[in-house]
Amino acid sequence: MRKIPDKNIMLFKSCLINGEYPGIESSTKYVFDKIGVEYIVDDRQSCCTGLGHYSDIYDQLSTTVIGGRNFSIAKKTNHTNIVMMCSTCYAIHKKVAKLLNNNIEVRDKVNNIYDETGLDEMKYEEGTVDSSKNIFHVVDILFDKKEEIAKNIKIDLSGFRIATHPACHYCKVQYEDVTEGFRDPKILDEILKSCGIETIGWYDHKRSTCGAGFRQRFVNRDLSMKVTSEKLISLKNENVDILVHMCPNCQMQFDRYQPFIEKDLDLDFKMLHLNICQLIAFAMGSDPYKVMGIQTHTVPIEPLIEKVEKNLTNEIKKVKTTNKT
Numbered sequence: 001m002r003k004i005p006d007k008n009i010m011l012f013k014s015c016l017i018n019g020e021y022p023g024i025e026s027s028t029k030y031v032f033d034k035i036g037v038e039y040i041v042d043d044r045q046s047c048c049t050g051l052g053h054y055s056d057i058y059d060q061l062s063t064t065v066i067g068g069r070n071f072s073i074a075k076k077t078n079h080t081n082i083v084m085m086c087s088t089c090y091a092i093h094k095k096v097a098k099l100l101n102n103n104i105e106v107r108d109k110v111n112n113i114y115d116e117t118g119l120d121e122m123k124y125e126e127g128t129v130d131s132s133k134n135i136f137h138v139v140d141i142l143f144d145k146k147e148e149i150a151k152n153i154k155i156d157l158s159g160f161r162i163a164t165h166p167a168c169h170y171c172k173v174q175y176e177d178v179t180e181g182f183r184d185p186k187i188l189d190e191i192l193k194s195c196g197i198e199t200i201g202w203y204d205h206k207r208s209t210c211g212a213g214f215r216q217r218f219v220n221r222d223l224s225m226k227v228t229s230e231k232l233i234s235l236k237n238e239n240v241d242i243l244v245h246m247c248p249n250c251q252m253q254f255d256r257y258q259p260f261i262e263k264d265l266d267l268d269f270k271m272l273h274l275n276i277c278q279l280i281a282f283a284m285g286s287d288p289y290k291v292m293g294i295q296t297h298t299v300p301i302e303p304l305i306e307k308v309e310k311n312l313t314n315e316i317k318k319v320k321t322t323n324k325t
Contacts, residue, residue, distance in 0.1 A: 002132060002177060004144035007038035010079040012070075012093075014086035015047045016248040023293020024248060027281035028085055028138055030291050034284055035148035037141060040079050045070050050088035055215040060099075061109060067096030068110050071129045072122040080129055083136045085277075087167035087247040090137045094174045097131040100124050132177050137170050139187050139246050139276060143179050146194035153195050154285040155308060160241040162199045164188035165231075165254075167247035168209050183207075188244055188276055195283045199244075205234040210250035217253065228253055229261050232269050242272045242304070244279055251275060255298050272304055273297070 011032070017024045032039055046066050049058040058066075070093070074080045084090040099106045111123045129135065142149065166185035171178055180187040185207065189199045211217070211227030232254070235243060245251040255273040262269055274282075278292045282304075288294045294301035 002140075002179075004136065004140055005081040006036065006141070006145065007081075008079050009037060009039035009081045009083050009141075010045075010074045010077065011039045011041050012048075012082055012084045012086075012089055013041060013043075013045060014084070014089055014248055016051075016088075016252065017085055020252050021248055021275065021278075021293060021296050023278055023291065023296060024085055024251075024275040026291050026293060027275065027277040027286065030281045030286050031142070031149070031277050031284065034152045035145045037145070039083070040077060042073055042077060042079075044073050048086075048089040048092040050086070050092050051214055053092065054088075061106070063092060064096050064099055064106060065110050065113050067093050068100055068114070068124045069119075069122050071097070071100070071124060075128050080134050081136065082129065082134060083138055083141060085138050086249070087137060087169035088249060090135065091169035091173040093129075094131045094135050094177070097129050097135060100128075101126055101130065131174070137246065139170070139191065140179055142191045142276065142280070143187055146191060149191070149194040149280060150196075152284045155283045156196060156311070157279075157283055157308070158196050158198065159311065160197075160304075161239050162192065162197055162242045162244060163203060163235055163238060163240045164192070164199055164206075164244045165210065165246075165250055166207065167245075167250055170246065171207075188246060191276060192244065192279075195280060197283075200238050200240065203234060203238050205231045210247075210253040212249050212253040214249070217257075224253075225257065225261060225264075228257060229265060232258065232261060232271070233265075233267075235271060236267065236269050240271055242274060242279070245273060245275050248275070258299055272299055272301055274301070 049063045049066055052058040053063045074082055114120055114122045171182040171185050175182040180190055192199055208231050211224045217224040251273050258269055281291050288305050
C-alpha cells in the first residue's frame with residue numbers, strides 16, 4: 001500500500017479543467033482546505049501534452065521533456081508530491097517519471113535538450129520524482145482522508161441515485177498503483193460513503209470508456225457517440241440521478257454530448273454530471289456558483305440544488321412542528 005501524502009503537494013493544473021470546468025479546481029482547493037491538505041499551485045507548470053500526445057501530435061520525447069520541466073518546478077518549490085485532478089495528466093506524468101528514472105538513454109537525451117536550450121537548471125536527476133511515491137490522483141488523497149471528509153459533511157445526498165464513472169487513464173494505464181481495484185473500481189464509491197452516500201455500485205458498462213478517446217470524438221464521431229450512448233442507456237436503466245466523474249475529459253463527453261444523444265435517440269436521461277470534488281464540496285456546503293462553478297455545465301445542475309433546498313425546507317418544517325407539539 002502506497003503512503004499517501006497530505007503536504008508538500010503541487011496541485012497540478014489541468015488545461016481541460018481550466019478551459020471547461022474551472023469549478024473542479026476551485027472545488028478541489030475547497031475540499032483540500034477543509035480536510036487539512038497542504039498544497040501549492042504553480043502557474044509556471046506546463047500542460048502535460050495529453051490531448052496532443054494521444055492524438056500523435058507530440059511524440060514521447062517531447063512529452064518527456066515537458067514533463068521533466070514540470071518535475072523541475074516541483075523540486076524547486078519543495079513540493080515533489082504532484083497531485084493530478086485529471087487522469088490523463090496522471091498517466092502521462094507517471095510514464096515520464098518511469099522513463100526519466102529507469103532509462104538512461106532517454107534521461108541523457110532530455111538533459112541534452114535542456115543544456116542546448118539554455119535550461120540546464122532543469123536537468124533531471126534520477127529519483128527526483130518517483131512514479132509510485134510522488135505522483136497521485138486527487139482521488140488517492142480523498143480516499144486516504146475519508147474520515148476528515150466525513151467530519152465536514154453538512155448536506156444529505158443519500159436520497160439520490162448516484163453512480164460512479166472510473167477513468168481509464170487511472171484504472172487501465174498505470175494500474176499497479178490503483179487504489180481499491182481496477183477490475184471492479186471502487187475508489188469513488190468508497191469516497192462517497194464518507195459523505196453518507198451509498199452508490200449503486202456495479203452496473204453494466206461500469207468499466208466501459210466514456211467514448212471520447214481523445215481524437216475519436218472528432219475523427220470517429222459515430223463510434224464515439226455510440227459508446228457514450230450505450231453507457232448512458234445502461235445508467236438510465238438504473239434510474240441514476242447523478243454520475244460522478246474523476247476525469248474532465250469523461251465529464252465533458254457526457255455533459256456536453258448528453259443533450260445531443262437525447263435528441264438523436266429520442267430519450268430523456270435526466271442525469272447530472274459532477275466531478276467527485278464538486279459533489280463533495282457541495283455536500284460540505286460550498287457555493288454552487290462561486291466554488292462548484294455549475295454555470296459552466298451543459299446539463300443544468302440547478303434541479304439538484306432546488307431539490308436539496310426543498311428537502312432542507314421540509315426538514316426545518318418538521319423540526320418546528322415537532323417542537324410545537
